[in-house]
């Protein structure tokens with residue numbers, strides 16, 4: 001048998017990783033709950049969850065056991081056979097989210113679920129113009145990228161879609177565009193994540209939902225970052241008590257296992273071949289996502305996100321040098337009157353705390369696991385106080 005290639009000669013085997021990510025100087029080798037343990041022997045408090053993915057905490061025992069047991073039986077078969085695990089997930093999701101009457105289509109990443117949502121909207125009403133919002137982020141596949149407000153990411157091949165970007169919370173602008181009658185879909189992150197944790201007004205969402213109905217446009221809520229209980233409701237749009245036609249989910253729904261889905265109202269009638277995916281909804285993915293739902297339910301994590309989120313936001317707003325604290329539940333943005341790059345670096349290097357960034361250079365994005373305790377948020381506040389003190393001294 002061939003021995004494992006552990007000591008490759010870098011001069012002989014020199015395939016490069018395509019260099020598109022600026023990397024933090026961290027090499028996690030183990031993770032548990034709200035902590036990651038790195039190669040340097042240090043323990044880091046994780047308030048970022050690897051781009052908003054860790055919902056029930058790293059390596060939750062129920063999640064690890066369920067996936068391990070499933071792998072002993074069958075890890076994968078394609079969507080050409082019966083897979084009751086899909087129905088088990090769908091039933092549980094319907095029950096917890098209140099969307100029992102919706103249908104689910106499985107995929108593997110957030111961008112795919114947005115791609116499928118836009119495609120289904122266009123199949124549904126035969127139109128193609130889409131409305132999105134300034135600072136929106138919906139992913140990097142072609143349609144998802146076209147509704148993402150960042151020209152830098154668009155190659156010429158991505159630029160043919162007809163998309164209109166409207167200002168945040170601009171109801172008059174939305175009304176004006178929808179009134180033209182040619183809009184296929186409106187796609188909204190109820191709380192923008194990468195855009196800097198910007199919360200759409202409930203009234204705006206309610207009016208947008210109403211206008212979409214009036215003008216035969218499909219309302220798509222992108223809950224990839226804000227869903228799975230993160231904001232203190234199962235979906236962030238539920239704070240506004242609206243019911244979109246399509247909902248996209250990914251990230252926290254799999255807690256790290258690649259899992260995504262598009263939820264469609266009963267108005268959408270599927271036909272064979274309309275959508276498809278080799279890996280989507282496979283045995284391991286459904287097991288992982290069902291385990292996440294079970295933990296969310298058993299440990300009352302939506303309630304915890306609400307309670308701890310409120311407490312944490314209060315504590316954060318008492319810190320010095322802060323311009324604004326915003327967000328809902330445990331999806332929180334902290335805006336400073338200065339760029340946070342150095343502060344974030346200091347938090348990692350000196351306080352062993354990991355946080356996230358956004359497209360706004362002054363905003364720190366905080367997305368801890370939903371089972372975080374008040375004690376751990378106190379630990380975070382303490383670290384912030386130290387880092388801010390240093391920041392002031394060194395300025």
Ligand SMILES: Cc1ncc(COP(=O)(O)O)c(C=O)c1O
Nearest residue numbers: 109110111137138139193224225
């Ligand atoms: C709101 C939102 N939509 C879509 C995506 C794309 O998800 P993925 O990276 O899994 O394709 C992201 C990723 O950050 C996101 O935050």
